Amino acid sequence: MSMPLQRGISGVRVSDSSDDLRDSQMKDKTDKDDLIRGRSTDTNNNLTLRFPFAFLFSSNQSSSKHGGENGFSADPYTARSRHRLMLMFLKISLVLIVVTALAGSFWWTVSISTSSRGHVYHNYRRLQEQLVSDLLDIEEISLGPNRFKELEYCTIESENYVPCFNVSENLALGYSNGDENDRFCGPGSKQECLVLPPVKYRVPLRWPTGKDVIWYHNVKITADEVLSSGSINKRMMMMEDDQISFRSASPMSDEIEDYSHQIAEMIGIKKDNFIEAGVRTILDIGCGYGSFGAHLLSKQILTMCIANYESSGSQVQLTLERGLPAMIGSFMSKQLPYPSLSFDMLHCSRCGIDWDKKDGLLLVEIDRVLKPGGYFVWTSPLTNSRNKENLKRWNFVHDFAESICWTLLPQQDDTVIWKKTIKTKCYSSRKPGVGPSVCSKGHDVESPYYRPLQMCLGGTRSRRWIPIEGRTRWPSRSNMNKTELSLYGLHPEELGEDSENWKTTVREYWSLLSPLIFSDHPKRPGDEDPSPPYNMLRNVLDMNAQFGGLNSALLGARKSVWVMNVVPTAGPNHLPMILDRGFVGVLHDWCEPFPTYPRTYDLVHADNLLSLQAGLRRSVCTFMDIFTEIDRLLRPEGWVIIRDTAQLVEKARALATQLKWEARVIEVESSSEQRLLICQKPLTKRQAI
Numbered sequence: 001m002s003m004p005l006q007r008g009i010s011g012v013r014v015s016d017s018s019d020d021l022r023d024s025q026m027k028d029k030t031d032k033d034d035l036i037r038g039r040s041t042d043t044n045n046n047l048t049l050r051f052p053f054a055f056l057f058s059s060n061q062s063s064s065k066h067g068g069e070n071g072f073s074a075d076p077y078t079a080r081s082r083h084r085l086m087l088m089f090l091k092i093s094l095v096l097i098v099v100t101a102l103a104g105s106f107w108w109t110v111s112i113s114t115s116s117r118g119h120v121y122h123n124y125r126r127l128q129e130q131l132v133s134d135l136l137d138i139e140e141i142s143l144g145p146n147r148f149k150e151l152e153y154c155t156i157e158s159e160n161y162v163p164c165f166n167v168s169e170n171l172a173l174g175y176s177n178g179d180e181n182d183r184f185c186g187p188g189s190k191q192e193c194l195v196l197p198p199v200k201y202r203v204p205l206r207w208p209t210g211k212d213v214i215w216y217h218n219v220k221i222t223a224d225e226v227l228s229s230g231s232i233n234k235r236m237m238m239m240e241d242d243q244i245s246f247r248s249a250s251p252m253s254d255e256i257e258d259y260s261h262q263i264a265e266m267i268g269i270k271k272d273n274f275i276e277a278g279v280r281t282i283l284d285i286g287c288g289y290g291s292f293g294a295h296l297l298s299k300q301i302l303t304m305c306i307a308n309y310e311s312s313g314s315q316v317q318l319t320l321e322r323g324l325p326a327m328i329g330s331f332m333s334k335q336l337p338y339p340s341l342s343f344d345m346l347h348c349s350r351c352g353i354d355w356d357k358k359d360g361l362l363l364v365e366i367d368r369v370l371k372p373g374g375y376f377v378w379t380s381p382l383t384n385s386r387n388k389e390n391l392k393r394w395n396f397v398h399d400f401a402e403s404i405c406w407t408l409l410p411q412q413d414d415t416v417i418w419k420k421t422i423k424t425k426c427y428s429s430r431k432p433g434v435g436p437s438v439c440s441k442g443h444d445v446e447s448p449y450y451r452p453l454q455m456c457l458g459g460t461r462s463r464r465w466i467p468i469e470g471r472t473r474w475p476s477r478s479n480m481n482k483t484e485l486s487l488y489g490l491h492p493e494e495l496g497e498d499s500e501n502w503k504t505t506v507r508e509y510w511s512l513l514s515p516l517i518f519s520d521h522p523k524r525p526g527d528e529d530p531s532p533p534y535n536m537l538r539n540v541l542d543m544n545a546q547f548g549g550l551n552s553a554l555l556g557a558r559k560s561v562w563v564m565n566v567v568p569t570a571g572p573n574h575l576p577m578i579l580d581r582g583f584v585g586v587l588h589d590w591c592e593p594f595p596t597y598p599r600t601y602d603l604v605h606a607d608n609l610l611s612l613q614a615g616l617r618r619s620v621c622t623f624m625d626i627f628t629e630i631d632r633l634l635r636p637e638g639w640v641i642i643r644d645t646a647q648l649v650e651k652a653r654a655l656a657t658q659l660k661w662e663a664r665v666i667e668v669e670s671s672s673e674q675r676l677l678i679c680q681k682p683l684t685k686r687q688a689i
Contacts, residue, residue: 150658151628154193156686160220160317163189163593165309165328177357178332181308183450185592190625194659195598195632196686200242203637203683207323207538207560211294212246214321218599219244225313236289237318246291246322256295259349259415263377266409266417274301278468279344280477280582283369286351290319290326297324300474302562303347304584306336317597323538325562325584328595331365331453337587339447339576340459342369344468349379356393360400361453364436367404368458373422373467376406379415403435404457422467424460447573449587463487464576477582478552488577495547499556502549504670506557509641512666512678513537537561541594541601541633544568544609545585548578564601566594571612590629591621599635606630606641610648627655636683641676643668649675660684 154161163185170180200217204210216239226237226244238245260272269277274296282303284293293303306329307315319326329336346366355363355378366376382390382397401408405421427438438444439456446462459465464487471477472484479499482492538561542550545565554561565585567575578585588594590613613619613626630640640661642652649665656663661679668674 150660151192151194153684153686154191154195156196158191158193158195158598159198160311160314160597161191161195162309162328162595162597163191164595167309167311175333178330181330182333183328183330183595189593190621190628191632192624192628194628196684197599197636199686201599201636201683201685204321204323204538204635210538211297211322211324213240214244214318216242216244219314219317219321220311221313221318236291244318246289246294256291259379260292260295262412262415263417266412266415267375272296272299274299274345275474278373278471278473279375280474281343281579281584282345282347283338283343285346285348286353287315287319287326288349289315290322290324292347292349293319293324294322297562302582302584304343306330307351314597320597320600323602325539325564326596327564327586328597331362333453334450335365335448335453336369337449338369339579339587340368340444340462341371341464341576342579343374344371345375345377346370347377349377350381354393356396356400358453359455360396360436361455363397363400363404364455364457365453367406367420370420371468372420372465373469374420376401376418376420377415378417381414383411383414383416400435403430405430405435422469424465427457427460447575447587449569449589464580471580474582475555477580478555480577480581484580488574490547490577498547498549499552502553503556506550506553506559508669510557510559512676513639537602537639539564539601540603540605542566543590543604543606543630544571544612545574545578546572546607547574548581548583548585550605550607551578551583552581561603568609568612570616590626591619593629594633596633598632600633601638602635603639603641604630604634605643607643610642610644610652614648623651624655624658627652627659631659631661631681634681636681638681640679640681642679643674643676645673646675649677652677 164183165181166184167180170182170184175182198217200215202215202218204215204218205213221244223239226239236246257272264270264272264274264277267274267277274280280301282293282296282301284290284303284305286307287293287303287305290303290305293305296303303325305316305319305324305326307326308330309328310316316326316328346369353362370376382394385391385394398408401418405423405426406418407421409417409419436455436457438460439454439458441461443454443456444458444461445451446459472481480495485492485495537559540550540554540561540563542563543566545551545563545567548563548565551563551565554563563583565575565578565583566588567573567578567585569587569589573587575585575587590609609626610623613621613623634640640656642649644652653663653665656677656679659681661681663677663679666676666678668676
């Protein structure tokens with residue numbers, strides 16, 4: 001009897017015999033196992049080809065598939081060893097990655113340290129220039145179609161306008177007792193127009209003539225103010241046709257020379273050789289019209305005039321029109337923008353300041369900016385008054401000066417001179433409660449910027465506390481030695497390199513400007529142009545003075561100019577060093593108006609100022625704001641020199657076009673990355689009504 005066919009055993013007939021059946025089943029099982037092993041081997045070979053690390057997993061799979069014949073799983077110790085092997089492989093891979101990273105970092109460090117500093121700086125500059133470019137592009141987009149539009153002219157009321165000094169507005173706001181004369185810059189202090197000169201404005205006369213004679217219509221002053229400037233015999237100014245004269249032959253000039261000799265005699269020096277006493281820079285408070293400073297300028301003494309803002313008959317405006325150093329400055333409520341220990345002498349001749357007011361606070365500010373061993377000269381009828389009230393006021397000033405360690409020198413006529421102490425121990429040796437205390441470390445800021453006045457003695461902790469007699473005398477004082485430079489963290493090589501660069505730069509400037517200055521004035525017949533160094537440049541405004549290198553190079557080249565060294569608040573503060581070199585300067589934020597009258601400077605110089613301003617994270621002003629202010633400060637037919645990167649100079653040239661300046665770009669031979677922009681402001685007058 002036939003048996004049905006079994007599934008999977010095709011074509012095999014089952015015998016009736018049990019032995020035959022057993023033999024047949026054993027044979028079928030053997031064949032089946034061989035087939036499974038063959039497939040398993042093929043599968044493992046394929047995994048090995050596709051996955052190089054499959055051996056980590058194939059053993060586990062093989063163990064599970066080829067467990068014991070009784071159906072139990074593989075040996076657990078074998079599986080654990082395979083896990084260990086896998087973890088070891090991962091650890092080795094991680095170590096290799098870390099070693100590779102460290103090796104790469106080491107190689108990068110070595111390559112940076114061995115590469116040239118100039119190459120790194122070059123790449124940094126390129127990144128910085130790209131950032132500046134992007135910011136300027138954003139600014140241009142924000143300006144829209146108005147970015148190339150020429151600026152309009154201001155109204156006639158702005159001819160002598162000085163932003164941030166509005167006495168009537170300050171009085172309305174409640175300021176009084178002299179505080180209304182201080183500087184207050186608000187959002188409305190910026191102007192977006194060009195200030196025109198008066199209708200009868202004329203280009204100032206050249207030095208030395210222009211030092212003693214100015215054009216009457218160039219300043220705002222009435223004939224009555226001129227005539228009332230002194231007695232008939234000792235008048236400070238004299239009218240001659242359309243000129244105001246401060247002639248050297250005038251009686252006032254003789255009086256000033258005698259006055260200067262008197263001060264020198266009181267100090268203990270011959271005639272007026274103040275340099276012998278260590279005096280090079282003087283802060284002249286309420287300077288009249290600059291005659292004291294004009295006299296001393298020929299003696300190599302640099303006098304900075306400061307006075308309150310005046311809408312008419314301004315002391316500062318007339319002094320500046322003579323080409324002499326001056327700026328608007330009031331310290332009734334705020335500190336002056338000078339560092340502590342700035343000047344060798346302070347002078348006040350009938351300056352109109354009541355030193356006994358505010359409990360001596362104004363004298364404390366004077367003490368702050370006066371160098372150790374420096375002199376405070378005060379000429380006033382109060383010093384000789386026998387009036388009970390005036391005597392009381394004089395006694396207060398006398399006693400207060402003694403309490404801050406000033407020594408009174410022998411008095412002559414109405415003039416008294418105090419000498420500041422050279423020893424800081426004097427302050428600690430005072431009796432308790434006598435005089436103001438020494439400023440704490442947190443309040444003794446070396447270079448304050450219009451901070452409120454403080455009733456404490458500043459500068460006593462400064463490393464610059466050096467008596468004026470102990471400093472190198474002028475003119476060697478401008479070239480500081482190694483010990484002096486160490487006070488500012490500089491090496492002689494740094495200053496030497498800076499000085500050599502500026503000497504070369506000044507020669508380049510002069511060679512560029514000389515043919516321009518002496519070729520474009522045929523409009524003034526009969527006025528022949530002298531050869532250099534005598535020219536139209538009497539003063540220079542250096543907007544980013546750095547170490548004062550331009551000032552030093554101009555003096556070294558014997559140019560008859562003085563420089564207002566401005567240190568921007570946005571950059572490194574080198575103003576203490578500039579003043580200690582025997583120059584004059586001031587701290588200033590170029591997003592605010594400069595404290596001076598329109599048409600002040602013959603030449604405005606800006607070296608890398610645009611890069612400095614563009615690098616600020618947050619700037620409250622645009623380049624156009626700065627350029628509009630430059631136009632206000634610059635006299636008609638005055639010059640502007642801007643030295644910066646090629647891209648920023650191109651931006652500046654576009655702005656110069658909007659200001660109606662004549663501009664030209666010149667390549668710098670010593671630098672392929674920088675350009676010069678030389679501009680001249682035209683003489684444009686308002687039409688007479």
